[in-house]
Amino acid sequence: MDYSTYLGDKVVDEARDVYVDDSGYIYVTGSTHVNGSKDVFVTKFNVTREVIYHTILTDTSGDDWGHRIVADGDGYAYVVGEINHDGLKVADAFISKIDPSGKEVKRVYIGGSGYDVAKGLAIDYEGNIYVSGYTISTVLNVSELAGGTAIVPGTNPNATPLTDWTYHGGYDAFLARFDQDLNPVNLRYFGGSWDDYCQGIAIDYAGNIYITGYTYSDDFPVTFDAISGDKRGTTDIFLSRFTPDLNCDYSTYLGGSGPDFCYSIISRDSRIYLAGKTNSSDFPLAPNAYQKIRNGSSDGFIMYSMTTQWNTQPTSVGAETTQ
Template sequence: MTRVSWMFGSVAVAMLGVVGDASALPDREWGTYYGGSSGESAPGVVFDNFGYLIVVGSTSSSAGMATSGAFDTTFGGAVDAFISQWDQAGSRVWSTYYGGSAEDYFLDAVVNDDNEIYAVGSTKSTSGIATSGAHQTSLSGTNDVMLVKFDDAGDPLWATYYGGPGVEVAGSGNDPAVCVGGDGSVYLVGSTTSTSQIATPGSHQPSKSGTTDAFIAKFSSAGVRSWATYYGGTDGHTIATGCAVDSAGNVLVGGETAATNGIASGGHDNTFNGGASDGFVVKFNASGVRQWATYYGGSEADTIAAVSLAPSDNLVIAGHSESTNFIATGGTHDWTHNGGKDGFVAKLNSAGVRQWGTFLGTATDDYFHDVDVSPSGVIYIAGQTSFPGLATTDAWDATVLGWEGLFATFSATGALVYSSYNGGNGGEGLFGVAFNSSGVAAMVGQTASTVDIATTGAFDTALSGPTDAFITLVRLFFV
């Protein structure tokens, strides 16, 4: 999952109150605002093992965001992170603030096999973040990453800072991220300018190389760090934006880099191809030994914003590209760049060899921010666009009124199945997407629109502040 800055398990369906029937194409079940009188954004969503939605984000509102009896019902100041649980009928189950007196953001979340939730984000707060005995109990630089483990009722089990004397969030809006393995291991990825407190001795890259390096850190389920490494070259920035763990316990990390060295080894492409950045993917085994790594980009600026594991340990990557070359392959939905930035999605096999790649875009800028893949290989995309022409027949929203959220599904071979806008009259983006085996997908983002966001009878039918978070649930047919 991924997120950007503001720009201007199977389930018992009856228990969760899912309504509506499957149709020939996806259809919106419900949409709701989520926010108070100030600003909110929701960059991350994941389903837990019972089919409930877990939504994470940030808020500047002192009311309306926490439920009675939650872990933290008091707004800490400046910006607080929040985490909330929703059923598939659109009712809020619980929600809590999380943070101190400065700026705190949750940006991504994942659920383990025990239905425990890991939320990751950034913090500038010197208190209210880490639990006693955590890996790192104090803020080290101007801002650090924070990693918090919650139980399924929204109470923290442990929480830690992660960072050195520099900055651990690059400001691109695309990092950090978290993923879990089948053995309970937790991987934290992001970016850093710090020269200490990041990597473990003997790791793949124990010292920072570039202006900003990516980092990958492995923790046990109890919050004990196993190993950590920098990842980057000597002549440019490298940022990790997403990760996934395969069936053998290998961790695959994607992001963007401007480094021409220290990045690629085997896989699809060993050469930096130019522009401000290329995407990259690297695979480490469970012990932190690199297996392969590849660039993914053309002669202009390219970014991998999110990754998701696909069947047979393939990896789906998604992002945006200004390049007319080296991104898309013939026989997919669109192998011609359309102008500005185009969204793209591509599939790599377990050895890092590209299977296919396709654009989806218009003559202006279009972005893919997050991706999820169903067990059958269907790909779900959350993104953002401001130009008409991307909605397919029978999309629930075919009208563009400015910046709009974009929801798209692709087949396992790169064919576009369905695409719809999701927005109103004020501007929004979809930053997170998640698939659930009950036949639904959830999208979250940020909106400034007063119409076309919430459905009748939703939890919150009106924009409350200058921007609100929003949640959309879609009933799927092609899963």
């Protein structure tokens, strides 16, 4: 082990995501207890593992979490998660921009009257910022104040029109695009008539955007060239690809006859990698899979394919049991 440290105060603290930039600086986010409730924190370490800043994003007295964090080439950090409103069973998704000294420059909320949470965050080569998550709100607003006046995406003269402003039912996935100053450019729902939980986002070398998660919907939107056009289990994994304008050009179910869940996605070396949990004894596997039989009631999985070949059977490898 090269390095390990505690990161917390006197009550309950948890780190939920970590990012390392090209210079070796480490960015961490999660939640920390402040005055009886949880607030989002962002901590930055330099290459010698000294703390540059430890910033707490204060809000209401409800519990808040930072779920994902990335940084750009200028040292600005971006964090997404959820802000819960005290006494109400609602939450807003949010994205915050932190400057290199640790000051919060801007915060933007994505939310409506229900529960909204951001679980995915990515920056493309041009500095556009993409946020994904899930929502049960029938109308989503983007604003700089929780519950404040909405900034309607698409009103920016340089913005593209809304792609899909239709709530489909249950929890829907959402996908949003912002510029570097967190001005909204586009926002859309994506999903079927039941619950669809988007867990992550990735961008490939060509600028295509991928989201993944799991769905209970029998009518989740899939394209004609999908690997699987029908849901096989109670929940199936979904993988959907979008253009920078948030138009979907590929979408598929993935999984076996049991409940399957995807929690993580990354893009690297022209491949898209997925990881999660499967309860299926017939989960699609590669001929050279490390583990070809499910050992427990549920096993982990890893799956990958070239970004241009998701319309063919991807490679998948059984991981260790997660009973």
